Amino acid sequence: xxxxxxxxxxxxxxxxxxxxxxxxxxxxxxxxxxxxxxxxxxxxxxxxxxxxxxxxxxxxxxxxxxxxxxxxxxxxxxxxxxxxxxxxxxxxxxxxxxxxxxxxxxxxxxxxxxxxxxxxxxxxxxxxxxxxxxxxxxxxxxxxxxxxxxxxxxxxxxxxxxxxxxxxxxxxx
Numbered sequence: 001x002x003x004x005x006x007x008x009x010x011x012x013x014x015x016x017x018x019x020x021x022x023x024x025x026x027x028x029x030x031x032x033x034x035x036x037x038x039x040x041x042x043x044x045x046x047x048x049x050x051x052x053x054x055x056x057x058x059x060x061x062x063x064x065x066x067x068x069x070x071x072x073x074x075x076x077x078x079x080x081x082x083x084x085x086x087x088x089x090x091x092x093x094x095x096x097x098x099x100x101x102x103x104x105x106x107x108x109x110x111x112x113x114x115x116x117x118x119x120x121x122x123x124x125x126x127x128x129x130x131x132x133x134x135x136x137x138x139x140x141x142x143x144x145x146x147x148x149x150x151x152x153x154x155x156x157x158x159x160x161x162x163x164x165x166x167x168x169x170x171x172x173x
Contacts, residue, residue, distance in 0.1 A: 034075035041072065041080035048081040051114040055086040055121075059110030062089050062103055086110075090127055097138035104132035 030038070052067035064087040071079040090107055093099035107128035111121045 030076060038074050038076055038078075041074045041078075041082070044082050045080040048084050051116075051118075052084045052086055054113035054115070055088070055110050058106070058113035059086065059088060060106050062107050062110060063087070064089050088124060090124070090131060092131065092135070097135045097142065101132055101135035101139065104128045104135060108132070 048069065052069075056063055056067060067084050067086045069081040070083040072082045074080055088107055088110060090104075093103055105128075108125045111117065111125035111128060114121065117125070
């Protein structure tokens with residue numbers, strides 16, 4: 001299962017970086033209202049990219065690819081990131097509950113890594129927490145089975161005690 005955490009970071013080409021676009025308006029052509037809108041878009045772009053960078057930095061091997069962004073063209077003709085997502089793999093590691101537990105902890109850390117996690121980030125963190133609970137339960141179940149097997153092996157009489165019991169019975173008869 002893949003989860004898409006909203007608000008992303010990516011290594012987008014320079015043509016999509018703020019301030020670099022062919023045919024952009026010159027600074028003298030931009031009104032003060034447009035200048036304010038550009039400042040807001042630049043701020044949003046920084047927040048979005050930083051948010052997604054935090055997911056990627058904390059996500060390690062659970063991250064699938066880079067971040068992807070949605071863009072808005074500003075009055076200056078520049079594309080600004082206004083939203084994004086990072087794909088996070090939240091599937092179990094089949095046959096290895098310990099690895100699943102470690103992965104769940106990493107996913108939870110990645111989901112909550114940004115300074116202000118989104119509601120989607122919190123949902124992913126909750127799913128990772130549930131995955132961790134399931135992995136811990138599976139680990140506990142495996143330990144119980146191993147302990148039971150060990151108790152059975154320890155309680156089985158060995159061949160020496162069986163021999164002495166047999167000798168004792170021979171003496172009694």
